[in-house]
Amino acid sequence: MAYRSALSVLLAILAVLLVADPAPAQTPKRGGVIRIAEREAPGLDPHLTISFLTHSYMSLAYSQLVRFPNGPEQKSPTDFTIVPDLAEKWTVSKDGKVYTFSLRKGVRFHNKPPVNGREVTADDVKYSLERFMAKSGFRERFEPVQAIDAVDRHTVRITLKEAYAPFLNHLASPSFCAILPREAEDKFKDFNHPDAVIGTGPFVLKSYDKGVKMVFERNPDYFMKGFPYLDGVTVEITPDAAARLAVLRAGKAELPHVWGWISPEEARSLKQTTPDMVVTPYRVIGQGFIYMRTDQPPFNDVRVRRAVSLAIDRKGWNDALLFGEGCVDAGPIPCALTDWKLDAAKLEPAKAKALLGHDPAEAKRLLAEAGYPKGFTMPIYHWPGYVVPWRSYYELAAEDLGKIGITVELKPEEYGKYISTTALGKYDKAAMGPSTPFTEVDDFLFGRFYPELATNQSRVADAELTKMLVAQRREMDPKKRKQIVDDIQRYLADKAYYVYVPQWPQYVAHPPYVKGFRHHDGYGLGMRLIYTWLDK
Amino acid sequence: MKQYLLRRLALAIPTLFLVSVLVFALMRLMPGDVATRMVEGHTYAPTLAALRHDLGLDRPVHAQYLDWIGGIVTRGDFGRSYWTRQPILDEFVRRFPVTLELAFLTIVVSVVLGVLVGIVSAVRQDSVSDYVGRILAILALSVPYFGLAVLVVVLPSIWFKWTSVWSYVPFTTDPLENLKIMLVPAFVFGVTRAGPVMRIMRSALLDVLRQDYIRTAWSKGLAERPIILRHALKNAMIPVISLIGLQMPLYIGGSVIIESIFRLPGVGLFFFEALTRLDYPVVQSVNLIIAALVVGLNLLIDLSYAFLDPRIRY
Numbered sequence: 120m121a122y123r124s125a126l127s128v129l130l131a132i133l134a135v136l137l138v139a140d141p142a143p144a145q146t147p148k149r150g151g152v153i154r155i156a157e158r159e160a161p162g163l164d165p166h167l168t169i170s171f172l173t174h175s176y177m178s179l180a181y182s183q184l185v186r187f188p189n190g191p192e193q194k195s196p197t198d199f200t201i202v203p204d205l206a207e208k209w210t211v212s213k214d215g216k217v218y219t220f221s222l223r224k225g226v227r228f229h230n231k232p233p234v235n236g237r238e239v240t241a242d243d244v245k246y247s248l249e250r251f252m253a254k255s256g257f258r259e260r261f262e263p264v265q266a267i268d269a270v271d272r273h274t275v276r277i278t279l280k281e282a283y284a285p286f287l288n289h290l291a292s293p294s295f296c297a298i299l300p301r302e303a304e305d306k307f308k309d310f311n312h313p314d315a316v317i318g319t320g321p322f323v324l325k326s327y328d329k330g331v332k333m334v335f336e337r338n339p340d341y342f343m344k345g346f347p348y349l350d351g352v353t354v355e356i357t358p359d360a361a362a363r364l365a366v367l368r369a370g371k372a373e374l375p376h377v378w379g380w381i382s383p384e385e386a387r388s389l390k391q392t393t394p395d396m397v398v399t400p401y402r403v404i405g406q407g408f409i410y411m412r413t414d415q416p417p418f419n420d421v422r423v424r425r426a427v428s429l430a431i432d433r434k435g436w437n438d439a440l441l442f443g444e445g446c447v448d449a450g451p452i453p454c455a456l457t458d459w460k461l462d463a464a465k466l467e468p469a470k471a472k473a474l475l476g477h478d479p480a481e482a483k484r485l486l487a488e489a490g491y492p493k494g495f496t497m498p499i500y501h502w503p504g505y506v507v508p509w510r511s512y513y514e515l516a517a518e519d520l521g522k523i524g525i526t527v528e529l530k531p532e533e534y535g536k537y538i539s540t541t542a543l544g545k546y547d548k549a550a551m552g553p554s555t556p557f558t559e560v561d562d563f564l565f566g567r568f569y570p571e572l573a574t575n576q577s578r579v580a581d582a583e584l585t586k587m588l589v590a591q592r593r594e595m596d597p598k599k600r601k602q603i604v605d606d607i608q609r610y611l612a613d614k615a616y617y618v619y620v621p622q623w624p625q626y627v628a629h630p631p632y633v634k635g636f637r638h639h640d641g642y643g644l645g646m647r648l649i650y651t652w653l654d655k
Numbered sequence: 656m657k658q659y660l661l662r663r664l665a666l667a668i669p670t671l672f673l674v675s676v677l678v679f680a681l682m683r684l685m686p687g688d689v690a691t692r693m694v695e696g697h698t699y700a701p702t703l704a705a706l707r708h709d710l711g712l713d714r715p716v717h718a719q720y721l722d723w724i725g726g727i728v729t730r731g732d733f734g735r736s737y738w739t740r741q742p743i744l745d746e747f748v749r750r751f752p753v754t755l756e757l758a759f760l761t762i763v764v765s766v767v768l769g770v771l772v773g774i775v776s777a778v779r780q781d782s783v784s785d786y787v788g789r790i791l792a793i794l795a796l797s798v799p800y801f802g803l804a805v806l807v808v809v810l811p812s813i814w815f816k817w818t819s820v821w822s823y824v825p826f827t828t829d830p831l832e833n834l835k836i837m838l839v840p841a842f843v844f845g846v847t848r849a850g851p852v853m854r855i856m857r858s859a860l861l862d863v864l865r866q867d868y869i870r871t872a873w874s875k876g877l878a879e880r881p882i883i884l885r886h887a888l889k890n891a892m893i894p895v896i897s898l899i900g901l902q903m904p905l906y907i908g909g910s911v912i913i914e915s916i917f918r919l920p921g922v923g924l925f926f927f928e929a930l931t932r933l934d935y936p937v938v939q940s941v942n943l944i945i946a947a948l949v950v951g952l953n954l955l956i957d958l959s960y961a962f963l964d965p966r967i968r969y
């Protein structure tokens with residue numbers, strides 16, 4: 120008996136040892152420069168472009184009022200809890216219309232002329248947010264904002280026309296609301312000039328040799344004491360994807376992409392050729408779909424749209440192209456947006472089938488019922504240049520639809536044409552492509568389905584749905600909002616306004632000596648790099 | 656000679672005029688609308704109409720053309736990029752030395768390799784070295800330079816954890832470092848261009864070697880080396896030089912991919928990015944400058960014939 124209990128104690132100890140983290144948390148080392156191989160950003164002014172590269176690079180230098188959690192603060196890569204940045208605390212009025220932010224005191228801009236390290240005040244916040252509302256391509260997101268007031272030196276009040284639940288998420292996004300100093304714009308006309316890049320962020324832009332590299336150094340006065348660990352960040356401009364991976368393998372860069380991203384194929388190849396490289400899969404926000412002119416025949420008939428959806432062999436695509444690692448339940452809210460996603464398993468099975476089922480016979484029956492027993496011909500407009508596996512996706516869609524009698528004419532378009540017409544809902548019959556990975560659920564719902572918006576690519580106009588779309592963005596109680604969002608997902612399941620295709624995981628690669636670099640889906644780069652350190 | 660030069664310069668004007676009209680028209684025939692894309696991405700103006708007005712796109716097409724070409728002819732003003740609002744000439748001048756150096760080194764590599772192998776092939780016609788040379792030439796011709804460039808960058812990174820991609824340093828800052836960076840891309844590009852040079856060199860030299868004056872040289876009892884190098888080679892070089900002139904646009908065009916893979920901040924990428932963003936003034940002006948350079952270079956090449964072959968008179 121004594122023997123048995125001793126054994127069980129021993130087993131218990133062994134189990135604890137096995138479960139425990141094999142490498143105890145190391146103390147971060149200070150110093151070193153992280154090198155990133157990435158393409159050039161089209162500009163540096165965060166309000167004058169919607170490029171994620173501009174926003175990511177500039178997030179090294181600028182701060183926002185509030186931000187998303189990063190590094191050890193985050194529970195998952197899609198943790199969009201709001202944490203303080205320049206604002207140390209804030210209150211929201213009961214009706215959800217008045218936000219009052221208290222700024223941290225003594226936060227200084229980078230010590231560069233003409234700003235010369237002066238303190239950030241409420242006026243800077245007012246100036247920056249108003250500039251965002253006047254100039255940014257994303258300014259629609261602040262449409263409900265009525266007034267921004269500097270109450271005193273360290274207090275900002277934002278008044279909305281109506282309650283607007285997505286507001287804090289937008290304020291926290293590095294894509295939108297960088298806080299900029301007015302003097303720099305006065306001197307340089309905009310924030311595109313490298314000398315005009317003066318923020319309060321963890322890194323200071325030291326030099327920018329166009330086409331070659333951007334050099335950032337640690338901000339010695341950064342308001343989060345002790346951070347960042349790194350001495351600096353260098354972006355080595357590397358336009359070619361094969362070259363980016365080659366410099367990672369050759370030890371000439373720590374990140375082969377601004378966020379370290381590589382494709383599933385590249386991840387496999389990298390693991391094989393360079394086994395010591397750290398390669399981590401993440402489920403990230405992403406979505407792709409076939410979109411259709413639901414305001415015109417034949418796609419104004421829900422039976423035709425359901426037939427299109429039932430024709431797509433999502434599991435087959437996932438197995439063939441994504442090594443079975445993708446998520447087939449990719450719409451209308453992306454798989455990775457776990458706080459909002461209503462899994463297909465929680466839907467009525469009949470409705471869920473229209474969302475992600477595969478049944479060509481049923482699809483044919485629906486087409487015949489809708490008056491197309493012999494099928495029809497449809498174009499699929501697309502841009503062939505999107506990352507792997509998009510090119511295969513277009514072909515598989517054509518093949519699957521061909522099996523139910525729909526003849527697809529693949530219509531490749533030049534990027535400029537695609538992005539300025541097709542992607543804005545100006546196309547004939549049908550098109551296909553990926554969605555921008557937004558951080559706020561509202562963008563996937565209101566943005567995709569509200570009538571008359573350019574991002575409503577299927578031109579949906581559904582009165583019952585529209586009511587719910589507006590209701591969710593006005594509901595300030597997260598639990599109640601979640602219920603409305605669930606209702607919307609239940610409602611949308613069998614409408615097939617968009618036909619969703621599987622979403623692949625994203626791999627992040629870096630050498631083993633890069634520590635504390637955790638992926639977060641909230642764009643930006645600065646905050647994830649403040650917790651990053653080099654064990655060399 | 657002077658008259659010839661003047662006549663050629665006068666002929667260059669209609670050529671460049673045609674280039675300017677063509678590139679201006681082609682840009683506007685490209686699908687997509689620059690203003691829509693800019694409003695979608697950049698908001699320099701509150702509305703599409705305001706942006707169009709701001710960029711001058713609301714004016715009649717001929718007026719837009721005259722604005723552009725007028726600026727160049729009267730003030731030497733090549734305009735500003737729609738997107739970055741920076742003067743095009745500044746950016747071109749900053750980037751052109753990179754592309755020029757790459758083109759120059761590429762020509763050196765292709766000529767040295769092509770001419771050497773071509774001479775051996777011609778002089779030892781139908782020997783083993785001739786066959787080897789010809790096979791190498793066909794191989795060089797059939798390997799796409801972009802494929803070769805990717806292999807050269809990727810394979811060593813897998814095998815040796817090393818790659819020939821560096822951060823660009825200008826020649827004026829550090830000549831040795833600069834040459835280290837430029838040699839591999841120039842070699843990759845040059846090897847694939849050496850194929851046609853070798854083929855032309857071989858056939859031209861074979862032709863010259865059968866001419867009477869070479870037979871005379873042989874009968875005088877001259878040694879092989881001076882006959883080939885001093886008498887035959889100079890004349891046989893004419894088609895090779897013409898070929899280099901004809902390939903000039905290719906060096907600039909091909910530089911897009913070479914510059915992208917080896918991350919060299921040259922004109923190729925500047926041009927390519929402008930093209931994908933429908934940045935009309937950049938594409939037009941860069942095209943026109945390069946066309947002018949190609950015209951000028953071909954003139955120089957034509958003039959060099961007189962030096963190579965004294966029988967040619969202008």
